[in-house]
Amino acid sequence: MKVFYSQVCLKHAPKYEIISGNLIDYLESPSRLIIINEHLQNLSSLSKFEFVLPSDYGLEPILSVHSKDYIEYLQTAYKEWVKIGCNKDGVLPEAFLHNNISSSSSIKSKVKVISPIAKAGLYCSDLSCCISEDTWESVYESAQVVISATLELQKIIRESSSSKDKNPFPGIFALCRPPGHHANSNLCAGYCFLNNVAISTKILIGENKKVVILDIDYHHGNGTQDIFYLNSNPLYISLHGSPDYPWFTGDESEKGEGEGEGFNINIPLSKETDDDEYLKVLKKVINKNIKPYNADYLIVSLGVDTYKDDPIGGFQITSEGFKRIGESIKSINLPTLFVMEGGYHLETIGINVGNILIGFTT
Numbered sequence: 001m002k003v004f005y006s007q008v009c010l011k012h013a014p015k016y017e018i019i020s021g022n023l024i025d026y027l028e029s030p031s032r033l034i035i036i037n038e039h040l041q042n043l044s045s046l047s048k049f050e051f052v053l054p055s056d057y058g059l060e061p062i063l064s065v066h067s068k069d070y071i072e073y074l075q076t077a078y079k080e081w082v083k084i085g086c087n088k089d090g091v092l093p094e095a096f097l098h099n100n101i102s103s104s105s106s107i108k109s110k111v112k113v114i115s116p117i118a119k120a121g122l123y124c125s126d127l128s129c130c131i132s133e134d135t136w137e138s139v140y141e142s143a144q145v146v147i148s149a150t151l152e153l154q155k156i157i158r159e160s161s162s163s164k165d166k167n168p169f170p171g172i173f174a175l176c177r178p179p180g181h182h183a184n185s186n187l188c189a190g191y192c193f194l195n196n197v198a199i200s201t202k203i204l205i206g207e208n209k210k211v212v213i214l215d216i217d218y219h220h221g222n223g224t225q226d227i228f229y230l231n232s233n234p235l236y237i238s239l240h241g242s243p244d245y246p247w248f249t250g251d252e253s254e255k256g257e258g259e260g261e262g263f264n265i266n267i268p269l270s271k272e273t274d275d276d277e278y279l280k281v282l283k284k285v286i287n288k289n290i291k292p293y294n295a296d297y298l299i300v301s302l303g304v305d306t307y308k309d310d311p312i313g314g315f316q317i318t319s320e321g322f323k324r325i326g327e328s329i330k331s332i333n334l335p336t337l338f339v340m341e342g343g344y345h346l347e348t349i350g351i352n353v354g355n356i357l358i359g360f361t362t
Protein backbone atom coordinates (compact mmCIF):
# COMPACT_ATOMS: atom_id res chain seq x y z
CA MET A 1 0.00 0.00 0.00
CA LYS A 2 1.27 3.46 -0.90
CA VAL A 3 1.42 5.93 1.97
CA PHE A 4 1.59 9.62 1.04
CA TYR A 5 3.39 11.57 3.75
CA SER A 6 5.22 14.87 4.15
CA GLN A 7 7.14 16.28 7.10
CA VAL A 8 5.83 19.75 6.22
CA CYS A 9 2.58 18.58 7.87
CA LEU A 10 4.48 18.58 11.19
CA LYS A 11 5.18 22.34 11.19
CA HIS A 12 1.72 23.39 12.44
CA ALA A 13 2.20 23.17 16.22
CA PRO A 14 -0.01 25.46 18.32
CA LYS A 15 0.89 25.42 22.00
CA TYR A 16 -2.54 25.13 23.52
CA GLU A 17 -6.30 24.89 23.11
CA ILE A 18 -9.33 25.40 25.34
CA ILE A 19 -11.53 22.33 25.79
CA SER A 20 -14.38 21.94 28.29
CA GLY A 21 -13.16 25.13 29.96
CA ASN A 22 -9.60 23.89 30.40
CA LEU A 23 -6.48 25.37 28.85
CA ILE A 24 -4.51 22.29 27.75
CA ASP A 25 -1.57 21.36 25.53
CA TYR A 26 -2.64 21.12 21.89
CA LEU A 27 -3.86 17.55 21.42
CA GLU A 28 -3.72 17.54 17.62
CA SER A 29 0.09 17.50 17.82
CA PRO A 30 2.81 16.66 15.25
CA SER A 31 3.69 13.63 17.44
CA ARG A 32 0.54 11.90 16.18
CA LEU A 33 1.88 11.71 12.63
CA ILE A 34 5.44 10.97 13.67
CA ILE A 35 4.29 7.95 15.70
CA ILE A 36 2.01 6.61 12.93
CA ASN A 37 4.76 7.06 10.35
CA GLU A 38 7.32 5.24 12.53
CA HIS A 39 4.94 2.38 13.17
CA LEU A 40 4.14 1.94 9.46
CA GLN A 41 7.86 2.15 8.63
CA ASN A 42 8.48 -0.70 11.07
CA LEU A 43 5.67 -2.70 9.48
CA SER A 44 6.75 -1.95 5.93
CA SER A 45 8.56 -5.24 5.35
CA LEU A 46 5.48 -7.14 6.54
CA SER A 47 2.71 -5.23 4.80
CA LYS A 48 4.57 -3.62 1.93
CA PHE A 49 3.93 0.02 2.81
CA GLU A 50 5.63 2.25 0.29
CA PHE A 51 6.19 5.88 1.30
CA VAL A 52 5.65 8.60 -1.29
CA LEU A 53 6.16 12.37 -1.12
CA PRO A 54 3.30 14.55 -2.39
CA SER A 55 3.55 16.84 -5.41
CA ASP A 56 2.29 20.43 -5.48
CA TYR A 57 -0.99 20.87 -7.38
CA GLY A 58 -1.55 24.47 -6.35
CA LEU A 59 -4.70 26.12 -5.03
CA GLU A 60 -7.11 25.14 -7.80
CA PRO A 61 -8.35 21.83 -6.29
CA ILE A 62 -8.64 23.53 -2.88
CA LEU A 63 -10.75 26.35 -4.33
CA SER A 64 -13.23 23.80 -5.68
CA VAL A 65 -14.34 23.39 -2.04
CA HIS A 66 -13.29 26.53 -0.15
CA SER A 67 -14.14 30.18 -0.75
CA LYS A 68 -11.41 32.52 -1.96
CA ASP A 69 -11.80 34.94 0.96
CA TYR A 70 -11.45 32.08 3.47
CA ILE A 71 -8.23 30.88 1.82
CA GLU A 72 -6.87 34.44 1.86
CA TYR A 73 -7.75 34.62 5.55
CA LEU A 74 -5.85 31.40 6.35
CA GLN A 75 -2.85 32.65 4.38
CA THR A 76 -2.67 36.06 6.07
CA ALA A 77 -4.30 35.67 9.51
CA TYR A 78 -1.14 35.16 11.54
CA LYS A 79 0.79 38.08 10.00
CA GLU A 80 -2.16 40.48 10.40
CA TRP A 81 -2.70 39.29 13.98
CA VAL A 82 0.91 39.83 15.04
CA LYS A 83 1.08 43.19 13.22
CA ILE A 84 -1.55 44.68 15.55
CA GLY A 85 0.26 43.37 18.62
CA CYS A 86 -1.73 40.20 19.43
CA ASN A 87 -0.22 37.11 21.09
CA LYS A 88 2.55 35.60 18.91
CA ASP A 89 1.55 32.08 19.99
CA GLY A 90 -1.24 32.28 17.45
CA VAL A 91 -4.67 33.46 16.35
CA LEU A 92 -7.70 32.52 18.48
CA PRO A 93 -11.19 34.07 18.29
CA GLU A 94 -12.26 36.55 20.93
CA ALA A 95 -15.88 36.93 19.72
CA PHE A 96 -17.96 34.80 17.34
CA LEU A 97 -20.39 35.99 14.68
CA HIS A 98 -23.40 34.26 16.21
CA ASN A 99 -26.65 33.78 14.26
CA ASN A 100 -28.54 35.79 16.87
CA ILE A 101 -26.58 38.95 16.05
CA SER A 102 -29.11 40.71 13.85
CA SER A 103 -26.52 42.56 11.77
CA SER A 104 -24.55 39.37 11.00
CA SER A 105 -25.17 39.38 7.24
CA SER A 106 -24.02 43.00 6.80
CA ILE A 107 -20.85 42.28 8.80
CA LYS A 108 -19.91 39.55 6.32
CA SER A 109 -19.88 42.11 3.51
CA LYS A 110 -17.34 44.20 5.41
CA VAL A 111 -14.81 41.39 5.78
CA LYS A 112 -12.04 43.28 4.00
CA VAL A 113 -12.04 46.10 6.54
CA ILE A 114 -12.73 44.41 9.87
CA SER A 115 -10.03 43.83 12.50
CA PRO A 116 -7.91 40.65 12.40
CA ILE A 117 -9.46 39.84 15.79
CA ALA A 118 -12.98 40.03 14.35
CA LYS A 119 -11.95 37.95 11.35
CA ALA A 120 -10.89 35.14 13.69
CA GLY A 121 -14.47 34.94 14.96
CA LEU A 122 -15.86 35.15 11.43
CA TYR A 123 -13.91 32.20 10.03
CA CYS A 124 -13.70 29.94 13.07
CA SER A 125 -16.41 28.30 15.15
CA ASP A 126 -14.53 27.09 18.25
CA LEU A 127 -11.29 27.41 20.22
CA SER A 128 -9.42 24.43 18.75
CA CYS A 129 -8.05 26.03 15.57
CA CYS A 130 -5.21 28.23 16.72
CA ILE A 131 -3.36 29.60 13.68
CA SER A 132 0.35 29.70 14.42
CA GLU A 133 3.17 31.00 12.22
CA ASP A 134 3.51 27.78 10.19
CA THR A 135 -0.15 26.75 10.10
CA TRP A 136 -0.89 27.67 6.48
CA GLU A 137 2.19 25.79 5.22
CA SER A 138 1.05 22.59 6.95
CA VAL A 139 -2.61 23.06 6.03
CA TYR A 140 -1.67 23.53 2.36
CA GLU A 141 0.66 20.52 2.47
CA SER A 142 -1.99 18.36 4.12
CA ALA A 143 -4.30 19.08 1.18
CA GLN A 144 -1.47 18.35 -1.29
CA VAL A 145 -0.86 14.97 0.38
CA VAL A 146 -4.53 14.07 -0.15
CA ILE A 147 -4.67 15.46 -3.70
CA SER A 148 -1.53 13.50 -4.64
CA ALA A 149 -2.93 10.32 -3.11
CA THR A 150 -6.24 10.80 -4.93
CA LEU A 151 -4.56 11.29 -8.30
CA GLU A 152 -2.38 8.24 -7.71
CA LEU A 153 -5.41 6.07 -6.94
CA GLN A 154 -7.16 7.43 -10.02
CA LYS A 155 -4.08 6.63 -12.13
CA ILE A 156 -3.87 3.06 -10.83
CA ILE A 157 -7.53 2.45 -11.67
CA ARG A 158 -7.27 4.10 -15.08
CA GLU A 159 -4.21 2.06 -16.00
CA SER A 160 -5.67 -1.15 -14.70
CA SER A 161 -6.94 -3.14 -17.63
CA SER A 162 -9.12 -5.26 -15.39
CA SER A 163 -12.84 -4.83 -14.97
CA LYS A 164 -14.73 -3.42 -11.99
CA ASP A 165 -15.10 -6.78 -10.28
CA LYS A 166 -11.37 -7.19 -9.83
CA ASN A 167 -10.54 -8.35 -6.34
CA PRO A 168 -8.92 -6.89 -4.38
CA PHE A 169 -9.04 -3.22 -5.30
CA PRO A 170 -6.07 -1.09 -4.22
CA GLY A 171 -5.99 1.16 -1.19
CA ILE A 172 -3.90 4.28 -0.64
CA PHE A 173 -3.29 6.08 2.63
CA ALA A 174 -2.99 9.89 2.88
CA LEU A 175 -1.12 10.30 6.18
CA CYS A 176 -1.69 14.00 6.73
CA ARG A 177 -2.49 16.68 9.28
CA PRO A 178 -4.16 18.98 10.14
CA PRO A 179 -7.26 16.83 9.66
CA GLY A 180 -10.25 18.06 7.65
CA HIS A 181 -13.74 16.72 8.32
CA HIS A 182 -14.91 19.52 10.65
CA ALA A 183 -13.96 22.29 8.18
CA ASN A 184 -16.66 23.57 5.85
CA SER A 185 -16.18 25.81 2.85
CA ASN A 186 -15.43 28.96 4.86
CA LEU A 187 -15.03 27.91 8.48
CA CYS A 188 -12.32 26.18 10.50
CA ALA A 189 -13.28 24.03 13.48
CA GLY A 190 -12.24 20.96 15.45
CA TYR A 191 -8.51 21.15 14.51
CA CYS A 192 -9.56 21.27 10.81
CA PHE A 193 -8.83 24.06 8.32
CA LEU A 194 -9.26 22.57 4.83
CA ASN A 195 -11.64 19.68 4.22
CA ASN A 196 -9.19 17.20 2.70
CA VAL A 197 -11.79 14.52 2.03
CA ALA A 198 -14.08 17.00 0.28
CA ILE A 199 -11.21 18.20 -1.93
CA SER A 200 -10.46 14.60 -2.90
CA THR A 201 -14.14 13.90 -3.54
CA LYS A 202 -14.46 16.90 -5.87
CA ILE A 203 -11.53 15.63 -7.94
CA LEU A 204 -13.18 12.23 -8.41
CA ILE A 205 -16.64 13.66 -9.08
CA GLY A 206 -15.02 15.93 -11.68
CA GLU A 207 -14.15 12.74 -13.59
CA ASN A 208 -17.80 11.66 -13.46
CA LYS A 209 -17.19 9.10 -10.75
CA LYS A 210 -19.52 8.17 -7.91
CA VAL A 211 -18.02 8.42 -4.44
CA VAL A 212 -18.92 7.08 -1.01
CA ILE A 213 -17.42 8.84 1.99
CA LEU A 214 -17.35 6.60 5.06
CA ASP A 215 -16.49 8.68 8.12
CA ILE A 216 -15.30 6.45 10.96
CA ASP A 217 -13.79 9.18 13.12
CA TYR A 218 -15.37 9.28 16.60
CA HIS A 219 -16.76 12.75 15.90
CA HIS A 220 -19.42 13.69 13.40
CA GLY A 221 -17.90 15.14 10.21
CA ASN A 222 -20.07 18.24 10.22
CA GLY A 223 -17.90 20.05 7.65
CA THR A 224 -18.13 17.24 5.10
CA GLN A 225 -21.87 16.94 5.69
CA ASP A 226 -22.30 20.67 5.20
CA ILE A 227 -20.30 20.81 1.95
CA PHE A 228 -22.27 18.01 0.27
CA TYR A 229 -25.67 18.41 1.97
CA LEU A 230 -27.47 19.32 -1.28
CA ASN A 231 -25.74 16.67 -3.43
CA SER A 232 -26.61 13.08 -4.33
CA ASN A 233 -22.94 12.39 -5.10
CA PRO A 234 -21.13 11.67 -2.81
CA LEU A 235 -23.06 9.47 -0.43
CA TYR A 236 -21.87 10.60 3.01
CA ILE A 237 -22.08 8.17 5.93
CA SER A 238 -20.88 8.90 9.45
CA LEU A 239 -20.69 6.61 12.48
CA HIS A 240 -20.01 8.82 15.50
CA GLY A 241 -20.35 9.28 19.22
CA SER A 242 -23.39 11.18 20.45
CA PRO A 243 -23.94 13.40 22.33
CA ASP A 244 -20.47 14.86 21.80
CA TYR A 245 -18.49 17.41 19.77
CA PRO A 246 -19.44 19.10 17.42
CA TRP A 247 -22.66 19.02 19.51
CA PHE A 248 -25.05 20.69 17.04
CA THR A 249 -24.92 18.18 14.17
CA GLY A 250 -24.92 14.44 13.52
CA ASP A 251 -28.55 13.59 14.20
CA GLU A 252 -30.24 10.83 12.20
CA SER A 253 -32.81 13.36 11.00
CA GLU A 254 -30.11 15.20 8.98
CA LYS A 255 -30.59 13.33 5.70
CA GLY A 256 -29.57 15.92 3.09
CA GLU A 257 -31.79 18.33 1.21
CA GLY A 258 -33.13 18.74 -2.34
CA GLU A 259 -31.20 16.50 -4.72
CA GLY A 260 -29.12 15.44 -1.70
CA GLU A 261 -32.05 14.07 0.29
CA GLY A 262 -31.31 10.52 1.38
CA PHE A 263 -27.58 10.80 0.58
CA ASN A 264 -26.47 11.95 4.03
CA ILE A 265 -26.62 9.18 6.61
CA ASN A 266 -25.80 9.82 10.25
CA ILE A 267 -25.47 6.95 12.69
CA PRO A 268 -25.05 8.31 16.22
CA LEU A 269 -23.80 5.73 18.72
CA SER A 270 -23.35 5.70 22.49
CA LYS A 271 -19.96 5.84 24.18
CA GLU A 272 -20.47 2.24 25.35
CA THR A 273 -20.27 0.91 21.77
CA ASP A 274 -17.77 -1.99 21.72
CA ASP A 275 -16.06 -3.91 18.90
CA ASP A 276 -18.94 -6.33 18.27
CA GLU A 277 -21.66 -3.66 18.31
CA TYR A 278 -19.63 -1.31 16.09
CA LEU A 279 -18.86 -4.06 13.58
CA LYS A 280 -22.52 -5.05 13.50
CA VAL A 281 -23.58 -1.48 12.67
CA LEU A 282 -20.77 -1.07 10.11
CA LYS A 283 -21.64 -4.32 8.31
CA LYS A 284 -25.30 -3.34 8.21
CA VAL A 285 -24.58 0.04 6.62
CA ILE A 286 -22.20 -1.57 4.12
CA ASN A 287 -24.88 -3.99 2.93
CA LYS A 288 -27.88 -1.69 3.18
CA ASN A 289 -26.43 1.60 1.93
CA ILE A 290 -22.88 1.45 0.58
CA LYS A 291 -23.07 -1.55 -1.78
CA PRO A 292 -26.44 -0.59 -3.37
CA TYR A 293 -25.07 2.92 -4.09
CA ASN A 294 -22.72 1.31 -6.62
CA ALA A 295 -19.90 3.82 -6.26
CA ASP A 296 -16.63 3.94 -8.17
CA TYR A 297 -14.50 5.02 -5.19
CA LEU A 298 -14.55 4.83 -1.41
CA ILE A 299 -12.98 7.56 0.71
CA VAL A 300 -12.54 6.76 4.39
CA SER A 301 -12.32 9.59 6.90
CA LEU A 302 -10.00 7.60 9.12
CA GLY A 303 -10.11 8.59 12.78
CA VAL A 304 -8.95 6.25 15.51
CA ASP A 305 -10.29 8.41 18.32
CA THR A 306 -12.92 5.66 18.60
CA TYR A 307 -10.25 3.81 20.64
CA LYS A 308 -11.37 2.93 24.17
CA ASP A 309 -8.80 5.15 25.93
CA ASP A 310 -8.82 8.14 23.61
CA PRO A 311 -8.61 11.35 25.68
CA ILE A 312 -11.32 13.27 23.76
CA GLY A 313 -13.28 10.59 21.92
CA GLY A 314 -13.58 6.96 22.69
CA PHE A 315 -16.06 4.21 22.10
CA GLN A 316 -14.88 0.90 23.56
CA ILE A 317 -13.00 -0.13 20.40
CA THR A 318 -9.84 -2.19 21.01
CA SER A 319 -6.68 -2.36 18.90
CA GLU A 320 -7.80 -5.79 17.66
CA GLY A 321 -11.17 -4.27 16.76
CA PHE A 322 -9.47 -1.90 14.30
CA LYS A 323 -8.17 -4.89 12.36
CA ARG A 324 -11.75 -6.16 12.00
CA ILE A 325 -12.88 -2.69 10.89
CA GLY A 326 -10.20 -2.78 8.18
CA GLU A 327 -11.44 -6.20 7.05
CA SER A 328 -15.00 -4.88 6.84
CA ILE A 329 -13.89 -1.91 4.74
CA LYS A 330 -12.06 -4.32 2.42
CA SER A 331 -15.33 -6.24 1.94
CA ILE A 332 -16.85 -3.15 0.27
CA ASN A 333 -14.52 -4.01 -2.60
CA LEU A 334 -13.87 -0.55 -4.03
CA PRO A 335 -10.71 1.45 -4.79
CA THR A 336 -10.17 3.05 -1.39
CA LEU A 337 -8.50 6.21 -0.19
CA PHE A 338 -7.86 6.41 3.55
CA VAL A 339 -7.49 10.00 4.76
CA MET A 340 -6.16 10.64 8.29
CA GLU A 341 -8.53 12.48 10.61
CA GLY A 342 -8.50 12.20 14.45
CA GLY A 343 -6.95 9.95 17.10
CA TYR A 344 -5.24 11.33 20.18
CA HIS A 345 -4.08 8.39 22.30
CA LEU A 346 -0.40 8.58 21.43
CA GLU A 347 0.56 5.24 23.00
CA THR A 348 -1.64 3.30 20.54
CA ILE A 349 -2.29 5.60 17.59
CA GLY A 350 0.36 3.90 15.41
CA ILE A 351 -0.86 0.39 16.23
CA ASN A 352 -4.52 1.30 15.68
CA VAL A 353 -4.00 3.00 12.31
CA GLY A 354 -1.66 0.17 11.30
CA ASN A 355 -4.25 -2.44 12.27
CA ILE A 356 -6.95 -0.85 10.08
CA LEU A 357 -4.58 -0.89 7.11
CA ILE A 358 -3.41 -4.46 7.85
CA GLY A 359 -7.05 -5.58 8.10
CA PHE A 360 -7.70 -3.95 4.73
CA THR A 361 -4.65 -5.37 2.95
CA THR A 362 -4.48 -8.95 4.27
Ligand SMILES: [Zn+2]
Pocket residue numbers: 217218219303305313341342343
Ligand atom coordinates in the same frame (compact mmCIF):
# COMPACT_ATOMS: atom_id res chain seq x y z
ZN1 LIG B 1 -12.46 13.03 15.91
